[in-house]
Amino acid sequence: MSLLLSVGRAVLNISVPRRPGFAGAPDGLLAGLQADTPGASERRGAVHRWRWIAIGAWLCLIASGGMLAYTLGERAGIHSLQQGTTHRLDIYSASLRSELNRYEYLPQVLSLSPDVLDLLRKPSDRNLQLDANVYLETVNAHALASAIYVMDAQGLTLAASNWNQRGSFVDINFSYRPYFQDALRGQPGRFYGIGTVSREPGYYFSFGIPGEGDMLGVATVKVSLDKLDEAWSHSTEKVLAVDGNGVVFLSSDSAWKFRALRPLSSETLIELAKTRQYAEAGELTPIEMREKKRLSGGDSTVVQLSANEARRQTGGEPFGPDYLLDSRPVDGTDWKLIMLSDMKPAHALARTSALATMFALVFLTLLVLFFQQRRRIVHQRLAAREALQQAYDELEHMVGLRTEALSAANHHLQSEITERKRAEEILKTTLDDLVQTGKMAVLGQMSAGITHELNQPLAALRTLSANAMVYLERGQGAQVDFNLRTICQLTDRMGQITAQLKKFARRSAVELQPVVLGDVIADALFLLNQRIRHDQIRIEQAIEPGLLALCEGNRLEQVVVNLLTNAFDATLTATDGAPAIPRRVRIVARSGPEGARLEMHDNGTGIAPEIMPRLFEPFFTTKEQGVGLGLGLAISAGIVRDFGGLLRAGQSELGGAVFIVILRNGQRAETPSHA
Template identity: 80%
Template sequence: MLKLSAPYRAGFAGSPGDLRDKAVLARFNGDAPAIPAGAPPLPRWRFWGAIGLWLCLIAGGGALAYLVGERAGIRSLQQGTLHRLDIYATSLRSELSRYEYLPQVVSLSPDVLDLLRKPHDSSLQLDANVYLETVNAHAQASAIYVMNENGLTLAASNWNQPGSFVDMNFSYRPYFQDALRGVPGRFYGIGTVSREPGYYFSFGIPDGLRQLGVATVKVNLDKLDAAWSHSADRVLAIDGNGVVFLSSDPGWKFRALRPLSSETLQQLAQTRQYTEAGALTPIDMREHQPLSGGAGTVVQLRAGEAPQRAGATPFGPDYLLDSRPVDGTDWKLIMLSDMKPVHALARTSALATMFALVFLTLLVMYFQQRRRIVHQRLAAREALQGAYDELEHKVELRTEALSEANQHLQTEIAERKRAEEILKNTLEDLVQTGKMAVLGQMSAGITHELNQPLAALRTLSANAVVYLERGQSDQVDLNLRTICDLTDRMGQITAQLKKFARRSAVELQSVPLADVIADSLFLLGQRIRQERIELEQAVEPRLFARCEGNRLEQVLVNLLVNAFDATAAAGASPRRVRIVARRTVEGVAVEVHDNGTGIAPEVMPRLFEPFFTTKEQGLGLGLGLAISAGIVRDFGGLLRAGDSELGGAAFIVTLRNGHRGAQGMQSTQGTQATQGALHG
């Protein structure tokens, strides 16, 4: 029960805080001089002017914070970009330096020198081709070839391949002209024969004071493109004319950063550097300065050059452009870094500043508002005391009601436990009744099973008396042994019936399915033979289920009896029943198929309801499937029905998988004996 403490009640009388609140309230009520009586009210235009000034202050602070944040973001982005550019430049330079020495090594080869001195000797040409092919295989370059002083290729590493450079003239290439003058040649271009881009290293082959020819190595740099394409950076390499020849974006390759002059285009046409690349269209971009001033070069790409957001301008998002030269070449490496993080940082700075200003303003307004709330607290305390008194009374009434409800609930719980116990006992009796009903249905077959050996016993015993009087001891011994065998057979039949009929609790253990199936068929053996039912079995070996064997046997007997009745009702000829036991994803499954009448769609939803049956009156109570479904649920399994491939119905029992143990091995041996008695 909720009670107010004595100190809390006393606090309403005259605590220091209460006195302060009363003093403030007196000021609000006019008991203390706060504002001179003759002070004029604040004009409305001053109020809105103050609001406008406050908004301008917040907007100005946000704009200043945006500029500062943008400049700091650009500096941070540039530091990371320049570091990555150094890494890309180092990797590019490292890739080129691997092949710089190779033309000079080729120029020292005796095979190459002999060929240049005797260019029409076919054997020397073959030796030079094989040598260049071997060197290229180890160096893993695109091609290595040797030209005479007129630019005609005499030998090449691809001499025996389609598109061979042999007999091709490359005197128009700058790398040939540089090497012929005694200067190592360096050139990037698209091959006029192979149509593949590459970087060319050339070196003159001297013979005294004149040049015999030029040794050239072509290197494919596409693997750098492949490495760059997996990077999040937009990286490109341009030559001295501003033409992109390496790029992380394949669409930018062999395009210009700016429109090329007619002189440059004429020079490129003479050297055929990019003849196969097309028109060298420029990349459509524009430069502009960021809002924070000259902190870097920012470019925008027109739509189609970069991903564009919906509703954006014809130019896409901003990119920060940074570049650095590649040592030993006239190339430049350029990286475009997305400015989204910079803009996000600037917006965050602006929003944080604006929120801080708004917070300070709200803090001032809070203290102003608090003065107005003080007088309400005094009135609220008096109302609170009355509310607590009323609440105590309601709590007392509610507690009494809860006590009565709790007592009533305890009584209902006890009654429900008793009902559950009665239901459990009833279900146990119902299961046992189901067994007895099955035994009653099989009584005629069981009587026939026992009458045959009894009649044989009567005949054999009478014959034994006659043989004994005649002194034919051998015949007497044979008859007595046969009587013993028949007695054992009758004992097996009665033992199986006692086992099936006994009351058993649900104690889950690992049970071999082959044993349970064999015991079920043993009980129904007389009916199977008498009604000439074709029984098919497909039982996988070493199948164990987590269940109670006697109750699972009852389920299978119920399903088999229903299958026999269904085939008889359908008038099927022959009457076929199939038993399948197999492993499944859920565990193990036992299926009973028949070629009987099947299950109608309107019957399927009510199939497992107690006392629901499709048999004629007096032939069934409708409890077999309901009891079987309950037994399988106790095992933690599932019994379901469906259509069979034989044309009738199929009932599938799904159980958890068990493990083979000593008990299972002993049971298997017992089942083998039972099966022998059944087929005997």
């Protein structure tokens, strides 16, 4: 700031001509006269107000862009969930329908059996009853149904496959069941309910057995759906099967079985009590779930569990997560299959889209401000150059006039002109140096801070984003969630890096605290993992467990990344055009008499003796033009100095270079028992 003020004063002194009466006026007086100009304070107030209006408009634009990106990202995530849910519902529906179709024909086949017909015509004949029982038992041994039984026209069971078992259906009247009443009217009976004798749920198929004029009886097959129930219980998804009344009778979550999706009406409860469909299931408590919004273009709905239901499902969380509810009717029944998909992936995608959009808008704003500032600097340079040229022209003109009028003092004037030209050249050179220094300071704070220091986190973001797409295609939601969380952590870390670069540029105070060197090295290697694998660099580590150093962890990680990057470049340079040798980088962290000592060795080309004195100078680099700015080691050395430490270089025992970071020791951490 002081440098820019000095340049401004120099330009002002050159560009503003001095009046004869004000040749010796001090700067404070000139400033006072300008401040007292009528309307100056009003203009400054107006500029201040417009500046705040522009900032407010910019913040509104950022917020609006983030909200729009969040909405579009959430919509895309929901669409992806819907596609996967639709496919899985088709599979569940097909498996359920296939299980039912296996037994649908069986009651009609039983109605053709002579043993069954003879028993219905002579129900009191015990021999015929025994033959029918044995026949039904034999059929069920092959069909593997829960039970097969035959009832007369009054609903009394005459024969059953479980006739010689505990809980036999023989002599039990089921006339109150809807499947019996439908079959007696000549319609195929279909019914799901809990058995009043066996206390086991099942699906009932029934068929009326016609006689001469009237129905002789009803053949019934009870099928257990426990296999589907058991298969669903192992699913990571929430799958429900509900009947026409909204009662859940199959569920991947046993806590929701025989509960209602909504409160049942009194008429429905009376009808269920009459048929005793769920007589053994309790009160059919409704699932506490509320609808948040209904999605357009389908039956999908976003729902949320209540506080009590959320604690039951998530183990104590006060509110349950949002779920995408999709349903599918089951052909041939009044049932519906319902699937609840967790909305966390959609919300994570929406948050990522919003953050990316907001960061892009902020970056574009900073880019515009950077070019505007650059244009202003160029304009000031041109104005200063024009002012210098004007002053020079006026001086030449005055010298010419003085030369013509005072030819006798020609020698003295020539000497004065020579001295003045020399002073003007010094002033011009000084001005160019000041402007160039200011320009390089801006470029050093912005370009070096953003381009050089954020290069590795951006590479990590690209890798994690690509992996997230692959995991998403494979349906590995847990890995996608882990990658997205890691991306959020990296973006937070990028914000911390830029804040730390700003503190470094301003020479701000550093808040030191004990930091585990092993964790810092692990984080740095994580950021460089892709390059390590790509360049086949062998990393050797000798890290003292629990070693603490007094520093700031994020900034120390920045130093480690810079030094490792230089070591990788050195190993690549050493093998360029030469026979292939293993590329090695050794990291050593140990305590010593000087403090905590961190060494990074490589087997690269090493450091030439003539380069060593200039190694930590800003903008000094041995790399090709356009590859490096020469700021990495200078920034690293400054960070270490802020920690009260020391960064030095030398020759490594591996044949290349070694960079040594010495920091003050922190309190030693406890070593884990498994270390």
